[in-house]
Each structure stands twice: as C-alpha cells, then as structure tokens.
Amino acid sequence: MKIKPTALIIGAGFTGCALAYDLTLRGFSVTVVDRGEICSGTSGRTHGVLHSGARYCVNDPEAARECIDENIILRKIARQCIEFNRGIYLAILEEELAYKEDFKAGAEKCHVPARWMDPEEILSLEPKINPKVLGGFEVPEGSFDPLRLGLAFAASARNRGAVFLPYHQVEAVRVGGSGQVDQVTVLNRHSNQPVQLQADITINAAGAWAGKICSLAGVSVPVVPSPGVMVAFEKRMSDLVLSRLSLPGDGDIIIPQRRMSVIGTTSFEVQDADYIPVDPDQVDAMVKRAVEIMPAIKNVNIRASYMSARPLIQTGSDVRSLSRTFKCYDHEADQGLRGFVTITGGKATTCRVMAEKTADLICQKMSMTVPCQTGEMELDSYRTFYHQQAAQ
Ligand SMILES: Cc1cc2nc3c(=O)[nH]c(=O)nc-3n(C[C@H](O)[C@H](O)[C@H](O)COP(=O)(O)OP(=O)(O)OC[C@H]3O[C@@H](n4cnc5c(N)ncnc54)[C@H](O)[C@@H]3O)c2cc1C
Structure with a gap:
C-alpha cells in the first residue's frame, strides 16, 4: 500500500x-x-469584505490583482458564505473626487471592473448615504461570513x-x-x-x-502584527459595501453584516498580538468617520467594538503602506x-x-x-x- x-x-x-x-x-x-x-x-474577527481589489488598485497592484482573481473564484466555490451585494467607492469630499482618474486608471490596470455612478443613482440605491456625495464607482465587492x-x-x-x-x-x-x-x-x-x-x-x-x-x-x-479596530452598529444601514474613494486609510469602509453595519478600521504596529486593548479614541474616530459616510448612523447604538491583528510582511516602516x-x-x-x-x-x-x-x-x-x-x-x-x- x-x-x-x-x-x-x-x-x-x-x-x-x-x-x-x-x-x-x-x-x-x-x-x-x-x-x-x-x-x-x-x-474570526475580520471585517468581512470580499475585496474586488479596488482598495489596492492604485498603491498595491499585486494585492489588487490577487483580490479580483480570487473574488471571482470564491464567488463560485464559496457561495454559501457570501452576500453578493456589490460595493461603491464614494467621493464625498472634493479631494476624493480628484482621486477619480487615478482610481479609474488603477482599476483598469488591475482588471477590476469599475462603473462611475452619479449622486442621484447612488442615493436612489442607498438613501442613507451623505446627500453631499459627489459620485462613486460601483465594484464587484461583497460581504462574507468569516x-x-x-x-x-x-x-x-x-x-x-x-x-x-x-x-x-x-x-x-x-x-x-x-x-x-x-x-x-x-x-x-x-x-x-x-x-x-x-x-x-x-x-x-x-x-x-x-x-x-x-x-x-x-x-x-x-511578520508585523498590525491590528485594526472595528465598530459594529446595531442596525443594517446599507445593502452595499461602502468605501471612500481614496488611498486606504482609517475608518473608510462600512460593511453590512447580517442585521448590523460594521465600520473599520485602523492600522498600527504591535509586538504582541495576544493583548491588544480597544482604544476608546480609535472607537470615537471610527464613529466620526461612519457619520461622514452616513449621517444617520450617529443615532444608532453601538453593539460592539473589537480588535484583531493582520499578519503583514515587513517591507517598509509605515504599516499602512505595507503590501x-x-x-x-x-x-x-x-x-x-x-x-x-x-x-x-x-x-x-x-x-x-x-x-x-x-x-x-x-x-x-x-x-x-x-x-x-x-x-x-x-x-x-x-x-x-x-x-x-x-x-x-
Ligand atoms: C481589522 C482587520 C480587518 C480585516 N478585514 C478584512 C476584510 O474585510 N477582507 C479580507 O479579505 N481580509 C481582511 N483582513 C485580513 C484577514 O482577516 C487576515 O488576512 C486573515 O484572517 C489571516 O488569516 P490567517 O489564517 O493567516 O491567521 P489567523 O486567523 O490569525 O490564524 C492563525 C491561527 O494560529 C493560531 N495559533 C497562534 N499561535 C499558536 C500556537 N502556539 N499553537 C497553535 N496555534 C496557534 C491562532 O489561534 C490562530 O487561529 C482583515 C484583518 C484585520 C486585522
């Protein structure tokens, strides 16, 4: 044998x-x-965005291509875990609108499908989004159950x-x-x-x-343990995954997870991934950022705030910029x-x-x-x- x-x-x-x-x-x-x-x-404590690669298409194209390729495969093999709700990269500030062309070029280069939507279309789909929204890109993202x-x-x-x-x-x-x-x-x-x-x-x-x-x-x-905070609100405020049209930054994604909305996240470096306290200042910063995307979220109770650490590969000194x-x-x-x-x-x-x-x-x-x-x-x-x- x-x-x-x-x-x-x-x-x-x-x-x-x-x-x-x-x-x-x-x-x-x-x-x-x-x-x-x-x-x-x-x-078990991840945000749960099935990435399309859009988040990384300008500054981290290798990761962007990996994400879109695997997004397509996971939709086939892991349908049971995924809500196919799509995502929008929102320009709420003028500087985010100014990022539109870089994003478009990055998405094309990394073969991430991205369609520009005007404010009327966005607000008809997601009426709780900040009415000052200037437009956004629709991308094939989703929520997965970790x-x-x-x-x-x-x-x-x-x-x-x-x-x-x-x-x-x-x-x-x-x-x-x-x-x-x-x-x-x-x-x-x-x-x-x-x-x-x-x-x-x-x-x-x-x-x-x-x-x-x-x-x-x-x-x-x-390997650098790089934690991030997430804050879960008691109500599902959108069906689409909402991100900011900018380079990856703190508190720039709200994801619907079942009956909740989860905002995240931060990125910093720790030596010990076993004990990462949830910093109240970071929670406040997340809530502030969530309100920028959806003003009505300020009236929704917080259900939980929690932390976990990414295993990032050390290639530079700033953890936010690590691939x-x-x-x-x-x-x-x-x-x-x-x-x-x-x-x-x-x-x-x-x-x-x-x-x-x-x-x-x-x-x-x-x-x-x-x-x-x-x-x-x-x-x-x-x-x-x-x-x-x-x-x-
Ligand atoms: C805040 C945050 C948000 C994120 N959001 C997203 C997202 O939206 N979409 C996305 O695609 N990715 C996201 N990620 C990234 C993703 O969550 C991680 O890349 C992924 O979970 C890492 O999985 P892993 O199996 O490598 O590590 P882990 O899930 O940490 O698994 C490692 C395991 O090793 C075990 N272990 C440790 N020491 C020992 C030991 N001595 N003996 C035995 N076992 C041990 C641990 O218990 C653990 O279960 C996010 C990450 C963070 C931190």
Whole structure:
C-alpha cells in the first residue's frame, strides 16, 4: 500500500483551513492544530469584505490583482458564505473626487471592473448615504461570513480525511541532527497533557503569531502584527459595501453584516498580538468617520467594538503602506531548516491562492506533481464540519 505523505499545519484560520483542503486533495495525510477553535485568531474577527481589489488598485497592484482573481473564484466555490451585494467607492469630499482618474486608471490596470455612478443613482440605491456625495464607482465587492468561510474550507478538508485538533497549542519545535523538523510538541489544553506530533512537512500558518512559531524552530520571518479596530452598529444601514474613494486609510469602509453595519478600521504596529486593548479614541474616530459616510448612523447604538491583528510582511516602516500581498517562506532555502514552511501575509479574500502556492511549493519540495484543484469545485457545506464531529 502506498503511504501518504504527512503534513502538520499550525493554525486553523482561513490560511490553515484552506491549506488543509488543498493538501488533502493532493494526497497528503493532514493534521491541523490550533491553540483555540477554528477561526479563533484574526480570521474570526475580520471585517468581512470580499475585496474586488479596488482598495489596492492604485498603491498595491499585486494585492489588487490577487483580490479580483480570487473574488471571482470564491464567488463560485464559496457561495454559501457570501452576500453578493456589490460595493461603491464614494467621493464625498472634493479631494476624493480628484482621486477619480487615478482610481479609474488603477482599476483598469488591475482588471477590476469599475462603473462611475452619479449622486442621484447612488442615493436612489442607498438613501442613507451623505446627500453631499459627489459620485462613486460601483465594484464587484461583497460581504462574507468569516466563520462560515473558515468552516467551509475546514469541512471540505475534514470530509477528505484531515484531522483537526483545536485547543492544541504548539509549545516546542524540535530540529533533528539532519537539520529537519522531526517533532512538534503541542499542549492539549483540554487534558493539560503534552502530545508529540511528527510529519514529513510542518507548515506555520499562525498568522500574526507566525514569528513566534518560527522562533520556536530557530528561524525568523519578517511578520508585523498590525491590528485594526472595528465598530459594529446595531442596525443594517446599507445593502452595499461602502468605501471612500481614496488611498486606504482609517475608518473608510462600512460593511453590512447580517442585521448590523460594521465600520473599520485602523492600522498600527504591535509586538504582541495576544493583548491588544480597544482604544476608546480609535472607537470615537471610527464613529466620526461612519457619520461622514452616513449621517444617520450617529443615532444608532453601538453593539460592539473589537480588535484583531493582520499578519503583514515587513517591507517598509509605515504599516499602512505595507503590501497586502502574501509570501510563502521555504526555511530550507533561506535558513537551512528542512521540513518547515511559513505562509503569511495576504487577505481573507486571497486565502485559497495562498494555500495553492504553499501546496505547490510543498509538492515541489517532495518531488510530487499533483495539480491544485481547489479553484474548480464548490466547497462542502460549512455545517458538515460540526456534523462530522458530532458523529465521531
Ligand atoms: C481589522 C482587520 C480587518 C480585516 N478585514 C478584512 C476584510 O474585510 N477582507 C479580507 O479579505 N481580509 C481582511 N483582513 C485580513 C484577514 O482577516 C487576515 O488576512 C486573515 O484572517 C489571516 O488569516 P490567517 O489564517 O493567516 O491567521 P489567523 O486567523 O490569525 O490564524 C492563525 C491561527 O494560529 C493560531 N495559533 C497562534 N499561535 C499558536 C500556537 N502556539 N499553537 C497553535 N496555534 C496557534 C491562532 O489561534 C490562530 O487561529 C482583515 C484583518 C484585520 C486585522
């Protein structure tokens, strides 16, 4: 009998779950560990915009192209998680109107479909938008349900044999004499007992914690945990995703999420992604920005304000300007550590292609030629993740 190659994935956010699905389809025996539940890191606390790439089309074209390509694929394979509500990039100030031509040129270059709408059309679609609106671009954005997206990938992986071990925290990574990762020690947080795991390849998909996992293995990645605040209002104020027509900035997106409207976000740098207090000044700033887009929102109660941290790749000094693209690190090639790969950066919208590129690298390292199949088939129902667990 042919023995399957084994993969151990650290982190069950979007990236780890999408990778588990891809690797099971390529014939791997996959185990995923997370110190919490599925999507208990950043993925469960994301804004939920299915990006079209429009946000990045002027200053970050690589990320913009990745977003529009994956937007099209996710609409096919993850329909169960997405509300196809479209988005508008609104010019409310003169300076935003002045950005129109740059945006149009960027969108064309990155093949992001964008249609100019005059104020009358915008207000007929979304009457609560600031009546001073000067126009805006319609783009193919949407709202996705974060938990369902993570679970749909996880269910699709589990239904093909992947094993998920939530509440298993990685505490040590042992490197053998040949320079190969030969054992990972995880703490079972239910029993408080250590468990030793072995695999042919270990993948660090720990998001904003990727740097910490690397340090356990004696290597490094330039990941900057970059948090952002989001404020949820108790009422759904629009059906479309509303963004400002400008370079990405603080508080420039209001997204409808079920019966709520969520404004976000900020971007700054922290050393420790585990403790990020919600700064009341940032919440006030978000509310102010939301009122600029929709004046009536000032009368709506706040339901919650919360934080999470992006895993951004350090390429410069200002976190707002860091690219939203992703990178896969082969630690054998760059630091001489065998059997250990890190995938980090990116967006929720691009998690499938992040998994594809990582699985391509792993297959290449293991001299396997199995093509990626995740762009073709619709994901299994997110509900089947817990069905199967109940049946065990
Ligand atoms: C404020 C904000 C808004 C965003 N909005 C959007 C958006 O609208 N659209 C979009 O496309 N993207 C958005 N993003 C980006 C997106 O949310 C992230 O890129 C994505 O969630 C990262 O997923 P991940 O799986 O790489 O990381 P995570 O979801 O953080 O997963 C990493 C996992 O590793 C686990 N882990 C950590 N340490 C250990 C350990 N020692 N042992 C075991 N497990 C461990 C964690 O528990 C966690 O579950 C946003 C990000 C932020 C911060």
